[in-house]
Amino acid sequence: MAKPKVPGLFKGLGVTFGTLMRTATEGSNTIQYPHEKETPPVRARGVIALHEGNCTSCMLCARSCPDWCIYIEGHKELAPPRRAGGSPRKVNKLDRFDIDYALCMYCGICVEVCPFDALFWSPEYEYSEPRIADLLHDKSKLGEWMETVPEAPELEAGADKKGKK
Amino acid sequence: MNAAVLSADLAYWAQSLLRVLGGLVAVLLPAGTIVYLFLFKMMSFMQSRLGPMEAGPYGSMQLFAEVGKWLQKEDIYPARADKFLFKIAPLIVLASTFLLVAVVPFGPDAWFTDFEAGVFYMLAVSSVSVLGILIAGWSSANKYSLLGGLRAAGQLIAYELPMVLAVVGVVIQAGTMNMQGIVVAQNAGSMFGWDGLGNPYVLTQFVGFVIFMIAVQAELTQTPFDMPIAESELVSGYMTEYSGFRFLIFFIGEFATAGVFSMIASVLFLGGWAVPFSWFGWTNLNDIDNWMNVAGPLILFTKMVVLSFIIMWVRFSFPRFREDQLQRFAWKVLIPVSLVNIMLTAIFKVAF
Numbered sequence: 001m002a003k004p005k006v007p008g009l010f011k012g013l014g015v016t017f018g019t020l021m022r023t024a025t026e027g028s029n030t031i032q033y034p035h036e037k038e039t040p041p042v043r044a045r046g047v048i049a050l051h052e053g054n055c056t057s058c059m060l061c062a063r064s065c066p067d068w069c070i071y072i073e074g075h076k077e078l079a080p081p082r083r084a085g086g087s088p089r090k091v092n093k094l095d096r097f098d099i100d101y102a103l104c105m106y107c108g109i110c111v112e113v114c115p116f117d118a119l120f121w122s123p124e125y126e127y128s129e130p131r132i133a134d135l136l137h138d139k140s141k142l143g144e145w146m147e148t149v150p151e152a153p154e155l156e157a158g159a160d161k162k163g164k165k
Numbered sequence: 166m167n168a169a170v171l172s173a174d175l176a177y178w179a180q181s182l183l184r185v186l187g188g189l190v191a192v193l194l195p196a197g198t199i200v201y202l203f204l205f206k207m208m209s210f211m212q213s214r215l216g217p218m219e220a221g222p223y224g225s226m227q228l229f230a231e232v233g234k235w236l237q238k239e240d241i242y243p244a245r246a247d248k249f250l251f252k253i254a255p256l257i258v259l260a261s262t263f264l265l266v267a268v269v270p271f272g273p274d275a276w277f278t279d280f281e282a283g284v285f286y287m288l289a290v291s292s293v294s295v296l297g298i299l300i301a302g303w304s305s306a307n308k309y310s311l312l313g314g315l316r317a318a319g320q321l322i323a324y325e326l327p328m329v330l331a332v333v334g335v336v337i338q339a340g341t342m343n344m345q346g347i348v349v350a351q352n353a354g355s356m357f358g359w360d361g362l363g364n365p366y367v368l369t370q371f372v373g374f375v376i377f378m379i380a381v382q383a384e385l386t387q388t389p390f391d392m393p394i395a396e397s398e399l400v401s402g403y404m405t406e407y408s409g410f411r412f413l414i415f416f417i418g419e420f421a422t423a424g425v426f427s428m429i430a431s432v433l434f435l436g437g438w439a440v441p442f443s444w445f446g447w448t449n450l451n452d453i454d455n456w457m458n459v460a461g462p463l464i465l466f467t468k469m470v471v472l473s474f475i476i477m478w479v480r481f482s483f484p485r486f487r488e489d490q491l492q493r494f495a496w497k498v499l500i501p502v503s504l505v506n507i508m509l510t511a512i513f514k515v516a517f
Contacts, residue, residue, distance in 0.1 A: 009483070012482045012483060013478060013482050015482070016211040016478065016481055016482040017211075017478070019210070019211050019212070019213055020207065020210045020211045022213070023209075023210040023213050023215075024210060028209075028214045028215050030213070030214050030215065031213065032215070032218055058215040069281070120438070128332075133221070134356040
């Protein structure tokens with residue numbers, strides 16, 4: 001036998017009252033933010049961290065950024081040769097690497113495009129500032145975010161190992 | 166009616182002062198209760214969140230913080246507004262609320278005025294707020310305000326009618342237009358010879374009660390009927406240009422009127438401030454003990470909270486009507502049904 005049909009009006013009242021009782025007995029879906037904090041998912045896009053040693057100032061990230069919020073300056077330096085008697089190597093030295101989080105739209109293209117694994121997503125999200133200029137994170141500040149970057153997840157079985165064979 | 170015991174020995178100015186203070190309490194206390202209990206807390210819980218929690222225990226002081234915020238804001242009016250009308254419009258709306266509370270009986274002797282044509286006066290005064298809203302919409306010099314004001318006028322006038330017609334049934338049954346008389350008639354009455362519950366008119370006039378509550382919902386422009394302030398179409402309707410203290414007056418007016426209308430509905434349909442007289446062996450108003458002057462307002466307040474719970478519950482559950490649906494509902498459903506209700510009530514009144 002079919003269930004007796006409840007008019008939609010009363011069904012609607014039932015939904016709101018049910019939610020009321022559930023919130024009263026089991027608690028709400030929200031949390032009281034400054035007092036308790038939600039842990040974001042591990043791969044959440046909170047802030048972009050920079051591993052300075054990997055960066056070759058190739059400018060790929062700066063050019064692919066839709067908002068033009070990455071500023072890179074660098075110069076070439078001579079480094080000692082790899083083998084004795086060789087000519088000195090030329091390396092790119094990073095002078096400036098800034099990300100303006102007032103402009104960033106968290107698309108993650110820079111992280112995707114980086115060929116040397118210098119940029120990482122970190123789930124950290126509490127870096128609001130009273131002054132908008134302070135949202136421009138420089139090289140050292142972006143480097144500090146590296147500590148909050150979670151370990152990369154295990155590769156799937158049979159996946160090609162990245163990097164040197 | 167016996168003289169007001171509480172104020173009989175006082176000078177006229179002292180009685181007036183008491184009445185003004187009582188009126189303030191009777192308007193502001195329900196408004197505060199409704200805003201905190203229902204607008205802040207119940208709405209949040211129905212959306213699975215907690216609402217204000219920071220100001221005071223469980224956010225109970227939030228309302229004072231909000232009032233403080235509003236009082237600090239600049240009193241802005243549009244450059245091309247009609248300044249005098251713009252300023253008095255919210256006061257007219259609030260004045261209608263204060264005038265409404267004047268006829269509500271709170272106890273055997275606790276009333277502001279004992280008015281023989283109380284129901285008639287209540288219905289007349291409740292439509293004064295239409296003027297305030299229309300003035301607010303017109304004087305703001307804003308398209309949205311004007312549209313909101315006109316929508317409000319159309320809606321409030323359309324729903325005034327079913328409200329009046331729904332109350333007529335109660336008046337026929339009670340045989341009096343005095344609000345105190347209606348309370349006495351309900352609680353001294355009996356159902357088929359059994360007087361354990363008196364005779365609350367919500368049972369005999371259930372259709373009238375439902376129509377009255379729907380009309381109240383529309384009069385208050387609460388959500389299923391909130392075209393006048395439809396924020397997705399009209400920004401905020403007639404309140405668009407108001408800020409600070411004047412918006413606060415509109416806000417208090419809205420929720421205080423919700424409280425006062427709930428009190429009136431409980432007087433007309435739920436037995437008002439009284440308990441069934443048979444419980445204590447009373448037969449008429451003069452028998453009632455003096456402690457009912459204290460207990461009565463509390464009982465009425467409880468009934469007010471229950472009824473405004475229903476008003477707010479409906480408000481938080483349903484989406485908005487379209488303008489033509491609203492008018493069709495008033496003229497083609499509510500008014501014919503209430504006319505039939507009046508006819509049946511009159512027939513039964515004569516038959517029994």
